[in-house]
Amino acid sequence: MSGPSTYVPQTGFTRWLDSRLPLVRFAHDTMLTFPTPRNLNFWYAFGAILTFCLGVQIVTGIVLAMHFDPSANVGAVPGSSLAFDSVESIMRDVNYGWLLRYVHANGASMFFLAVYIHMFRGLYYGSYKAPREVLWILGVIIYLLMVMTAFMGYVLPWGQMSFWAATVITNLFSSLDQITGGLKVGTHVATWLWGGFAVDDPTLNRFFSLHYLLPFIIAAVVGLHIWALHVPGNNNPLGIDVKGPQDTVPFHPYYTAKDAFYVGLFAILFAFLVFFAPDFVGNPDNYIPANPLVTPADIVPEWYLLPFYAMLRSIPQKLIGVLVLGGAIVTLAFIPWLDTSKVRSNRFRPLMKQFFWLFVVDCLVLGYCGSQGVDAAPGGVPLVWVARVGTAYYYGFFWVLMPLIGLIETPKPLPDSIAKSVLGAAQAPAE
Amino acid sequence: MATTTTAETTRRDFLYIATGSVAAVGAAAAAWPFIDQMNPSTAVLALASIEVPLETIQPGQSVTFKFRGHPLFVRRRTPAEIATAKAVPVSDLIDPIARNENLPDDAPATDANREIKPEWLVVSGVCTHLGCTPTAFEGDFGGWLCHCHGSQYDVAGRVRKGPAPQNLAIPVYSFLTPTRIKVG
Numbered sequence: 001m002s003g004p005s006t007y008v009p010q011t012g013f014t015r016w017l018d019s020r021l022p023l024v025r026f027a028h029d030t031m032l033t034f035p036t037p038r039n040l041n042f043w044y045a046f047g048a049i050l051t052f053c054l055g056v057q058i059v060t061g062i063v064l065a066m067h068f069d070p071s072a073n074v075g076a077v078p079g080s081s082l083a084f085d086s087v088e089s090i091m092r093d094v095n096y097g098w099l100l101r102y103v104h105a106n107g108a109s110m111f112f113l114a115v116y117i118h119m120f121r122g123l124y125y126g127s128y129k130a131p132r133e134v135l136w137i138l139g140v141i142i143y144l145l146m147v148m149t150a151f152m153g154y155v156l157p158w159g160q161m162s163f164w165a166a167t168v169i170t171n172l173f174s175s176l177d178q179i180t181g182g183l184k185v186g187t188h189v190a191t192w193l194w195g196g197f198a199v200d201d202p203t204l205n206r207f208f209s210l211h212y213l214l215p216f217i218i219a220a221v222v223g224l225h226i227w228a229l230h231v232p233g234n235n236n237p238l239g240i241d242v243k244g245p246q247d248t249v250p251f252h253p254y255y256t257a258k259d260a261f262y263v264g265l266f267a268i269l270f271a272f273l274v275f276f277a278p279d280f281v282g283n284p285d286n287y288i289p290a291n292p293l294v295t296p297a298d299i300v301p302e303w304y305l306l307p308f309y310a311m312l313r314s315i316p317q318k319l320i321g322v323l324v325l326g327g328a329i330v331t332l333a334f335i336p337w338l339d340t341s342k343v344r345s346n347r348f349r350p351l352m353k354q355f356f357w358l359f360v361v362d363c364l365v366l367g368y369c370g371s372q373g374v375d376a377a378p379g380g381v382p383l384v385w386v387a388r389v390g391t392a393y394y395y396g397f398f399w400v401l402m403p404l405i406g407l408i409e410t411p412k413p414l415p416d417s418i419a420k421s422v423l424g425a426a427q428a429p430a431e
Numbered sequence: 432m433a434t435t436t437t438a439e440t441t442r443r444d445f446l447y448i449a450t451g452s453v454a455a456v457g458a459a460a461a462a463w464p465f466i467d468q469m470n471p472s473t474a475v476l477a478l479a480s481i482e483v484p485l486e487t488i489q490p491g492q493s494v495t496f497k498f499r500g501h502p503l504f505v506r507r508r509t510p511a512e513i514a515t516a517k518a519v520p521v522s523d524l525i526d527p528i529a530r531n532e533n534l535p536d537d538a539p540a541t542d543a544n545r546e547i548k549p550e551w552l553v554v555s556g557v558c559t560h561l562g563c564t565p566t567a568f569e570g571d572f573g574g575w576l577c578h579c580h581g582s583q584y585d586v587a588g589r590v591r592k593g594p595a596p597q598n599l600a601i602p603v604y605s606f607l608t609p610t611r612i613k614v615g
């Protein structure tokens with residue numbers, strides 16, 4: 001859909017530059033005149049919202065790093081650490097430090113909220129289907145990088161939750177011992193990650209280094225993601241291909257304005273969280289300095305990882321539990337080939353639509369299970385069994401229902417074109 | 432230079448492969464320091480052993496010490512607890528191996544193989560699932576319950592309920608005097 005360039009340099013300087021480095025031409029073609037389906041709805045604003053989130057995290061992160069001390073050694077306060085103390089100093093002493101840290105910490109949650117909506121949107125409208133498989137897989141890679149970055153960032157304040165999250169997650173690798181026998185590959189990997197025999201100062205140092213690095217790698221993969229988007233162009237709520245100029249509008253001003261409006265709404269929600277409930281998504285135990293001898297009574301990850309945590313906990317065998325956890329994310333990369341339907345959008349897939357919404361509910365239920373204690377059984381229903389059913393549905397949805405429904409479902413008739421569907425047959429420009 | 436296509440292996444092919452091989456070995460050699468720097472440094476490897484005084488620990492009490500960065504449980508077991516632990520057949524255990532560094536690797540996980548003196552249980556406080564510290568005197572087996580993912584251990588530190596795959600590890604230790612042990 002990226003047709004011939006329509007850029008015409010207007011000044012002597014831009015003509016000179018255009019024949020040497022066509023930077024302005026590139027920006028003009030990708031951000032101004034880029035032909036975009038005219039029927040994109042609210043749910044398509046999350047690409048712009050996510051770009052905003054990445055920018056906020058990088059900018060606040062760079063300045064927070066100016067005040068943060070990545071050391072697990074004990075400083076002036078006994079029982080604490082220089083890292084913990086420096087975060088408290090950011091909160092109390094650094095000018096506007098409280099604001100920058102709360103924006104960064106809540107920014108992670110807002111980032112994941114947006115990315116989940118973005119992913120569910122792609123799932124609903126079939127945005128992973130040919131020719132957008134690479135676009136989708138790059139998205140899965142970005143999500144994986146986001147999880148890694150968020151995890152390492154969570155470790156940095158060196159509170160109780162930081163320390164024990166680092167311990168539990170790095171120990172996931174020790175499950176490899178169960179398949180490598182006497183070689184103890186898993187233990188060696190864990191030791192290598194720690195730089196010692198437990199999570200300690202070397203671990204904190206390297207997590208800080210990588211936490212600073214990964215967002216820039218994310219930014220690079222986002223570049224590829226947008227590149228892969230601009231080759232076939234946007235999918236749209238109808239899931240049918242763009243047939244000609246009558247189906248599109250230029251990106252600017254139509255979608256720059258629409259995206260900016262929704263970024264504004266998103267920023268209002270963001271600001272509400274930062275200014276009125278800054279610790280709402282946080283865990284109070286992380287305001288206790290890390291103690292390697294005492295695990296908090298209830299150790300839970302941040303809300304955005306709860307569904308995966310519920311899956312891990314529902315499996316009573318270590319290695320299988322870890323594989324189920326990892327497989328849940330890896331599965332996403334296979335979706336383009338698991339879905340056998342020729343129709344992209346769930347608007348025209350009456351059967352799939354129902355299972356899609358059941359899948360959304362399933363993710364929320366898994367999240368709830370993950371947030372409760374190990375032995376919780378509200379109303380006499382043991383949540384571990386709810387989580388097992390939820391895990392089975394998660395996998396069943398992708399590996400059984402997706403291939404099967406595409407074969408047995410009769411989709412509703414697709415509209416002839418985006419223009420006809422949006423404007424009505426009478427008003428549609430001649431094709 | 433003119434190039435000719437020939438099915439026969441030439442000296443030039445050999446030079447290409449040899450040069451490429453040297454470059455690959457060189458790249459691997461250059462990468463190794465960047466990988467190995469993350470392993471424990473010599474300062475970390477120079478681990479000390481600790482001595483633990485036992486006289487203040489009362490029967491039925493479990494005390495936690497820090498050993499090599501991890502918690503270490505020293506538990507003075509009551510006669511009733513010892514009897515309970517001895518009554519468990521090895522066939523009932525999830526992990527039938529003693530996991531005692533003072534014994535051979537294949538020693539069975541009988542209660543006798545889990546201690547030097549029955550009154551004193553000295554075990555690592557690292558849950559063998561994902562490394563949390565279990566809480567003493569909780570769970571269905573009188574030993575430890577790990578709050579992270581629900582694993583349970585008995586009064587000999589043996590895993591009785593998953594997801595943990597192994598018994599709590601027993602480090603190398605010895606009695607210096609009847610009331611003092613050296614661990615490590």
